[in-house]
Amino acid sequence: MTVAEKLTAIAENEQKVFDAGKKAEYDRFWDAFQNNGNRLNYNSAFCLGTAWGQGGWDDTIYNPKYPITVTGQNNLSNTFYYAEKISDTKVEVSVAKLGTAQNGNMVSTFFGAKGIVTIRKLTVDESVSFSNTFGGCIALENLTMGGTIGQNGFNVSESTKLTHDSLMSILNALEAKTEGTWTVTLGTENLAKLTDAEKAIATEKGWTLA
Amino acid sequence: MDFSMTETTITLRKLTASEGYVLTNCEAYGKEIYLGIYDSAENWHEITDAEYAQILAAQVPEEGAMQ
Numbered sequence: 001m002t003v004a005e006k007l008t009a010i011a012e013n014e015q016k017v018f019d020a021g022k023k024a025e026y027d028r029f030w031d032a033f034q035n036n037g038n039r040l041n042y043n044s045a046f047c048l049g050t051a052w053g054q055g056g057w058d059d060t061i062y063n064p065k066y067p068i069t070v071t072g073q074n075n076l077s078n079t080f081y082y083a084e085k086i087s088d089t090k091v092e093v094s095v096a097k098l099g100t101a102q103n104g105n106m107v108s109t110f111f112g113a114k115g116i117v118t119i120r121k122l123t124v125d126e127s128v129s130f131s132n133t134f135g136g137c138i139a140l141e142n143l144t145m146g147g148t149i150g151q152n153g154f155n156v157s158e159s160t161k162l163t164h165d166s167l168m169s170i171l172n173a174l175e176a177k178t179e180g181t182w183t184v185t186l187g188t189e190n191l192a193k194l195t196d197a198e199k200a201i202a203t204e205k206g207w208t209l210a
Numbered sequence: 211m212d213f214s215m216t217e218t219t220i221t222l223r224k225l226t227a228s229e230g231y232v233l234t235n236c237e238a239y240g241k242e243i244y245l246g247i248y249d250s251a252e253n254w255h256e257i258t259d260a261e262y263a264q265i266l267a268a269q270v271p272e273e274g275a276m277q
Contacts, residue, residue: 108271132271152237181249183238191242199244200220208249210233210240 030065037066043074047081058085067091072098073105082112087139089116094123094147103127111135118142126150126175134159142166149184150175157187157210164193171198177206185210223251231256239265 001009033039045068046057062083068091070076076095080086095104104127110116111132117139123146130153134140140159143166156162156170167190174184184207191199191209202209225243227233233243235253239262243254257265 111271132269135270155238157240177246177248179248181235181253182246183235183249185238185240188241191244196220196222197218199222203222203244203246206246206248208235208238208246209244210238210242 026063027065030063034064034066039066040070041075042068042070042079043076044078044081046083046086047078048083048085057083059087062086062090064091068093070095071104072102074107075104076109077105077107078109078111080110080113080116081108083110084113084115086113087115088118089120089122092121092123092146093119094121095128096123096125096147097127103129105129105131106133108132108135110137110140114138116140120144121146123147124149124173130154143169145169145173147173148175149173152183155185156190157185160187160189162190162193167193168198171201174202174205174207180206181208182206183208183210225251225254227256230259232259232262234262 046062048057068079076093095106097103104125106128108131112135114136116137118141121144126148127150129151133154134156135158137159139161141161141163143156143162149170167186170184184202186209199209223245225233225245227241232239232241233254234257245251
């Protein structure tokens with residue numbers, strides 16, 4: 001191979017080399033950040049809170065490699081708190097009880113994330129409690145619930161753009177109760193998107209719709 | 211094919227707040243409420259829109275609040 005041919009080959013491979021480098025950089029960062037998919041605590045992981053001096057999580061740099069999967073208390077608290085420049089969770093987010101003793105929770109997980117449009121899949125178990133979880137998510141359109149909603153505090157009333165499919169995924173995820181008073185808050189705008197038969201999916205399972 | 215028609219009666223119990231009021235059970239709030247089968251209208255009462263606004267303001271978590 002002549003020098004000219006080698007230079008031509010190098011030029012032809014330049015983009016491949018660049019892409020491989022970027023991929024290696026991506027893998028190195030996210031493998032470390034997400035502990036090769038074994039990270040246990042995402043408390044405030046992608047928040048844009050000025051109190052931490054953090055800033056910059058946006059759709060370009062937020063590109064997780066692994067699902068966000070945690071158990072127990074507060075490991076999904078404030079995770080996307082005021083993450084205003086992230087529009088898509090891109091991966092499944094899930095939280096469940098830790099062992100038999102410690103229930104899961106979602107405290108302010110998406111609070112103030114006013115740019116988020118899509119929560120790809122959010123899977124919870126019946127132990128997970130909710131507090132200000134979706135407050136201020138005014139752009140949220142697509143929310144696919146998985147698992148079982150079993151605790152009070154689920155409130156998407158500020159997410160008035162939620163699709164009918166998203167609302168149905170919420171209703172279908174509600175645990176069938178046998179006693180007690182349980183409430184899920186959809187808000188007037190979202191309730192108007194549901195038929196009486198669809199609302200009855202919740203009420204017949206023992207859930208009051210607000 | 212055998213088509214069998216079914217008739218279903220759906221019963222919803224709906225509470226509607228008065229003008230300028232919001233319904234609450236002290237945990238949830240709404241202008242209209244569809245009661246679950248184990249819930250009762252007695253568990254709900256009205257507060258004014260102004261009172262509701264105050265409650266909402268008090269509920270906003272502090273930035274960076276670690277629970």
